Amino acid sequence: MVDTKGLSLDQAPPIDLPLRFFLTAPWFVVAAGLILAVQGEAAMASRWTPAALAATHLLAIGFLGQVLCGALLQLLPVIAGTPMPGVGLIATASNLCLSAGSAFLAVGFLGGAPLWLGAGALVSGVGFLTLLSGLLPALRRARGGPATLVAFRLGSVSLALTVLLGLTLAAGLLGWLTLPRFTDWVTAHLSWGLLGWVGLLIVGVAYQVVPLFHVTPAYPGWMAAGLAPSLFLALAAATLALWAGQGALADLALTVAALGFGSFAAVTLILQSRRSRPRLDATLVHWRLALAAMAVAGVAWWLDAPSGLLGVLILIGVGVGLPSGMLLKIVPFLCWFHLQSRWAASDRRDLRVPHMHQLLPERLARWHPPAHALALVLLCAGTLEPALVQPGALVLCASALWLVGLMAGAAWRYRRVSQALG
Numbered sequence: 318m319v320d321t322k323g324l325s326l327d328q329a330p331p332i333d334l335p336l337r338f339f340l341t342a343p344w345f346v347v348a349a350g351l352i353l354a355v356q357g358e359a360a361m362a363s364r365w366t367p368a369a370l371a372a373t374h375l376l377a378i379g380f381l382g383q384v385l386c387g388a389l390l391q392l393l394p395v396i397a398g399t400p401m402p403g404v405g406l407i408a409t410a411s412n413l414c415l416s417a418g419s420a421f422l423a424v425g426f427l428g429g430a431p432l433w434l435g436a437g438a439l440v441s442g443v444g445f446l447t448l449l450s451g452l453l454p455a456l457r458r459a460r461g462g463p464a465t466l467v468a469f470r471l472g473s474v475s476l477a478l479t480v481l482l483g484l485t486l487a488a489g490l491l492g493w494l495t496l497p498r499f500t501d502w503v504t505a506h507l508s509w510g511l512l513g514w515v516g517l518l519i520v521g522v523a524y525q526v527v528p529l530f531h532v533t534p535a536y537p538g539w540m541a542a543g544l545a546p547s548l549f550l551a552l553a554a555a556t557l558a559l560w561a562g563q564g565a566l567a568d569l570a571l572t573v574a575a576l577g578f579g580s581f582a583a584v585t586l587i588l589q590s591r592r593s594r595p596r597l598d599a600t601l602v603h604w605r606l607a608l609a610a611m612a613v614a615g616v617a618w619w620l621d622a623p624s625g626l627l628g629v630l631i632l633i634g635v636g637v638g639l640p641s642g643m644l645l646k647i648v649p650f651l652c653w654f655h656l657q658s659r660w661a662a663s664d665r666r667d668l669r670v671p672h673m674h675q676l677l678p679e680r681l682a683r684w685h686p687p688a689h690a691l692a693l694v695l696l697c698a699g700t701l702e703p704a705l706v707q708p709g710a711l712v713l714c715a716s717a718l719w720l721v722g723l724m725a726g727a728a729w730r731y732r733r734v735s736q737a738l739g
Contacts, residue, residue, distance in 0.1 A: 330400070338386055338411075343724075345383070349379075353696070353707075353710035354711050368426075371422070378419035382444075383415055384643075389518070393469065411444045418443075421441075422441065438487035439487075441480075445476055448476075449477060463542075465521045467545050468518070468545040472514055472517035475513025475549070475552070479506060479513065489502070505556045508571065512574055513548075517545055517549065520548075527585060548577045551570045551573040578615070589601060603638050603685075604642050607638040611631075613634075614627055617630060633713065638689055638693070645685065645720075649674070649677035652676045675730070682723055684719065688719060692710075
């Protein structure tokens with residue numbers, strides 16, 4: 318079993334709060350996949366097509382936003398020993414707002430409907446700001462793993478900037494504001510959302526879950542101390558350069574950020590090669606696929622590859638693949654931990670708490686990474702050969718449904734044992 322030394326497991330929130338985010342999120346991958354399957358070539362023609370914009374926001378808010386919010390609700394109290402105030406209300410409001418907001422945005426982009434677009438931006442913003450209203454006070458009081466806390470704090474600031482930029486862009490699209498160099502504002506929004514909020518949160522979570530679940534050495538001190546602040550400063554420099562009309566300087570700053578993420582990918586692979594348990598499980602395969610996609614995306618960006626290819630590599634290769642791999646470990650771990658706590662408090666010594674691989678069987682989980690990899694390859698190839706977009710999108714839908722089934726099975730097994738414990 319994993320080593321939980323140094324974690325404040327007694328501070329964990331009720332299991333239904335993170336699970337509602339985790340079980341909701343894959344359905345937005347299904348929705349994005351169906352849009353890509355129906356639109357086909359049109360979806361990959363440009364990042365500005367209605368289908369591409371709708372799929373992007375379904376993946377970024379509906380899937381990534383939900384998974385990261387659920388992970389923060391669970392990890393912050395455990396790592397920092399600081400419960401989030403009003404966690405039940407915050408979780409419910411955030412989950413509903415992010416679900417509705419991403420759906421409204423997709424409808425608005427697909428139908429060219431300003432009302433839906435504005436509603437989606439507003440409701441999504443409310444969902445994220447609700448999370449921040451509980452997250453920021455908890456982060457101020459937090460103690461413990463400094464590297465993870467720095468990444469979480471800077472990631473939270475990045476989220477606030479992403480929301481502010483997104484609302485500004487929505488106002489521009491609705492004609493309420495006139496934004497000079499509109500595409501630069503879009504680039505800033507994407508940078509803070511994907512590299513700042515998502516990237517920094519993944520780095521912070523990795524500092525904890527890679528050594529915990531893969532039984533590896535800790536990340537080197539130079540990376541733990543310096544990577545997150547360096548990435549944040551690079552993004553800030555890129556944004557200021559964009560708004561000053563200095564495109565070359567912005568590209569240089571983004572290159573620095575790309576190199577930072579590249580070093581994170583390389584160090585993570587090295588640590589995983591030195592793990593104490595050499596068994597190759599589904600989570601580890603997902604990590605390797607996502608880190609490979611991250612490296613290929615960096616090279617593709619440097620070679621000025623089509624935006625569709627970059628979007629697939631970053632959003633699907635990293636943004637869907639890496640969280641999917643983490644969910645295959647986090648969900649059974651949460652179920653096991655909460656059952657252990659209930660068993661210790663009960664008098665049912667005749668019952669045995671199932672271990673993690675019984676809650677979410679590895680023989681079933683190991684089929685998920687190949688399905689995701691096939692979808693990624695087909696969609697990447699679809700940027701060059703449009704006939705491959707539809708099969709790639711359908712495989713993506715199937716892999717997301719498989720993930721839902723795996724997590725729902727673990728939740729069902731948890732509920733069955735929990736009821737037996739009374």
